[in-house]
Amino acid sequence: MTSYIIEKERKTDIALECDVLVAGGGIGGVAAAIAAARNGAKVILLEREFLLGGLATLGLITIYLPICDGMGHQISFGLAEELLHLSIKHGAEKHYPKAWLEDGTQEERINKRFMTQFNPHIFAIEMEQMLLDLGVHVLYGSVAVDVKKEGDRIDSVIIENKSGRSAIRSKTVIDSTGDSDICKYAEAETAVFKNKNGLASWYYYYEQSEVHLKMFGLADLVEGHNTQGTGNETVEVISNKRYTGLDGLELSEMVINARHEMFKDIMEKKAKNPEYVPVTISNLPLVRMTRRLCGKYTMDDSEMHTYFEDSIGTICDWRKRGPVYELPFRCLIGDDIKNLYVAGRNISVTDAMWDITRVIPVCAVTGEAAGTAAALYGDVDKVDIKGLQEQLLAQNVVLHHKFE
Incomplete structure (x- = not known):
């Protein structure tokens, strides 16, 4: 027999308000917060742990996987490249990309992909300082436990931390929790990774x-x-x-x-x-793929070298040489919640594509796009794709790849 505890009804105070609330301080969340703040938004970044970077830092997955196609061509730009540089600002632990950072030849760039290994602690502190310099309110030790909806919009995100239970009211929300927790609480349609996760402890x-x-x-x-x-x-x-x-x-x-x-x-x-x-x-469970949004478009790994009119950036397949993908903006938004974007490994992709999009460079690409869109337009149905793309181009993002 199942027993229950009935909690008494209670009021939850609105502790903070902002333009853009980013839930989750992994690479996708950090990129989203940076982009939103640079585009003029008042930003709060909510992080469960007491260090930024998620699996990249607390999980010790300290490999900044390639931002090139393995054929000697850089593919990802904008914050995906900027954060790579930041990760090795004080020196690389390993795999210093000399061919890419010191005018290497095409042959050298083919032999050595544009990737590196970074120190997790230094990288986390540098990201924190960058966010603070931009005026982002970083709220550590805080986890989202629910949302309050008004129709098809999120009015507030309910959080818990050492101070107890409170709420953050935000015009827009970016779910970069890695597990699409906000999507779940908001009752957006989600999907779970079928093959589950293997064991690891770096x-x-x-x-x-x-x-x-x-x-x-x-x-x-x-x-x-x-x-x-x-x-x-x-x-x-x-x-x-x-x-x-x-x-x-x-x-x-x-x-x-x-x-x-x-x-x-x-x-x-x-x-x-x-x-x-x-x-x-490692101080986190090393789970790679869990739950994601079922968005307006679900991308598959077979769509390499495919032109998307609403592309928000280009990425490579870190596992092998050659494949290049354009990422549709529609993978970052769903049909159910008007003011909710996703970033990082929460985006709408098939299980086969998930292994490509869950990694650091792609999280940075999607985070930058989500943060920029949220700051400039608010609700997802108000986004002017051409205007968003123009701003991403101004931020040094490459939207389309010249496929040969």
Whole structure:
């Protein structure tokens, strides 16, 4: 028999108000907040943890995957490129893209894709400072738990943090939670990733007077990229169980199991070499694809080299050389909620395309477009696509690729 606790009805205070509320401080959310603030909006960025960057920083997925097509051509620009530069402002940990940043030849750019490895802590602090300089109100330790709707619009987002329960009233909302939580609360149509998520727990370790990144478990490998012979960049199956990433009990189990396997790995290495010492471990469940918006358009990976009139940016397939995609604005909005945009891995794509669009550069592209649109136009049905595209072009975004 199921038992219930009936909570007493209560009023929730409006604690803050803004033009654009960005829920989720991963790369997509950071890009959205930057773009919205640069376009004149009063912005609040809501982040559950106490560090920006999401999986890229707290998860130690410190690989800024390629913004080129593997054929020697840069594909993604705007904030996708700007944040790459910011990530290695104080030096790259590995894979410094010399061919791209120091006038390399076409052959050198083909051999070395435009990607890098960054320090997660420095990158997170630099992003925080950039947002603060733009006047963005960063609200840490705060999680969205519900929304209040007025018809087909979100009036307020209900949050909880150390101060208790309150609400933020915003003209527009950008869901960059990674799990489309705002979409769910607003009862927008969503879809769940069918294949679920494998187990992983990346960590840094110290050995032979150097600190290294260990990609333990599921890892993202770039075809044909020289890994410099570290021996760490391999896909290692550490469990056959897969996780949706959308259940609280399951997520706890996932993290515990991942750390258990990671600890065994560390102890095995340490038994062979006492100098093998863990430095820091991922502090988030390493889930990659969970829940997404079912938008006005759902893009598939078969649509490479396809022209979209409403493109908001170009991206590559980080996994292999050659494919280039234009991203339709319609993937960032749905039919149900008039003032809701999505960014990052929440956008409307098929399961096959999801693996391409969930990564750092694409999150930056979609975040920049969502933030710009929200600041300039408010409700999604008021967006002038040509006007949005003109502004994105002014922000150094490339909208269309000259397919050969």
